[in-house]
Amino acid sequence: MRNWLCVCSILFLSGSQSIEVQIESPRRIAYDYSDMYEQINPSTAKVFTDTGHGSRFLVNATGLIATNHHVVRNARYLAMQRLGPREIMASMVDPAANFIWRSVSTTVTSQGTEEKAPQNESEWTDLRSAANLLAEGGRLLKKASQGEGDEDWLKWSQAVVDSATLTLEAIESKNAEQVFEAGDAIYKTCVGCHGGYWRMSSP
Numbered sequence: 741m742r743n744w745l746c747v748c749s750i751l752f753l754s755g756s757q758s759i760e761v762q763i764e765s766p767r768r769i770a771y772d773y774s775d776m777y778e779q780i781n782p783s784t785a786k787v788f789t790d791t792g793h794g795s796r797f798l799v800n801a802t803g804l805i806a807t808n809h810h811v812v813r814n815a816r817y818l819a820m821q822r823l824g825p826r827e828i829m830a831s832m833v834d835p836a837a838n839f840i841w842r843s844v845s846t847t848v849t850s851q852g853t854e855e856k857a858p859q860n861e862s863e864w865t866d867l868r869s870a871a872n873l874l875a876e877g878g879r880l881l882k883k884a885s886q887g888e889g890d891e892d893w894l895k896w897s898q899a900v901v902d903s904a905t906l907t908l909e910a911i912e913s914k915n916a917e918q919v920f921e922a923g924d925a926i927y928k929t930c931v932g933c934h935g936g937y938w939r940m941s942s943p
């Protein structure tokens with residue numbers, strides 16, 4: 741399938757509010773970004789055009805979005821809705837954190853102690869992707885509507901970004917022990933924020 745993408749710059753407004761933008765003529769940047777789309781799929785927001793159909797966009801922290809050309813071809817305006825905390829949890833923060841937690845562990849049995857850690861370049865790369873996804877989740881949380889004027893929310897969201905940065909540093913030096921410690925910092929952000937903002941006290 742030869743589908744191509746256009747990139748539009750969009751100003752973000754708060755939370756689940758929608759915004760409207762005028763579409764300039766789409767810029768042709770590539771023929772097929774399907775693989776990239778699959779990879780970054782979790783960081784999508786919903787988009788609505790005047791032709792009525794919701795679809796998915798790619799979103800990065802600076803507000804650059806990309807979508808298939810046919811989504812915007814005949815549209816005079818588009819509105820987009822950012823992910824709320826729940827979607828950010830379910831599609832980014834939770835799976836990323838679980839991946840990191842499972843990647844390093846120490847199991848003690850009667851047979852002895854078994855240390856689990858990434859074994860090769862590709863496993864370190866997967867771990868790095870998870871840490872980047874976690875960081876992106878933290879950055880999106882900061883922009884969620886709850887964040888406005890709420891220092892606690894911003895503090896915990898930033899803590900997610902910081903703990904992801906710690907993880908990335910540990911990955912850089914391929915230090916499994918440090919990844920484990922970063923996992924602890926990650927866990928503290930879940931418990932800390934859920935304690936104040938959600939009924940559940942552990943992830």
Ligand code: HEC
Pocket residue numbers: 825826829830833834837838881893896897900926927929930931933934937938943
């Ligand atoms: C900045 C605040 C904040 C941080 C940090 C945070 N959470 Fe959450 N989390 C929430 C809120 C708020 C909800 C409830 C969302 C709702 O139901 O609307 C939630 C819900 C969830 C859910 C349920 C999602 C669903 O589908 O209902 C999971 C799972 C979750 N969090 C996991 C985690 C994990 C794992 C971490 C740590 C790596 C974490 N969260 C860190 C605020 C946070």
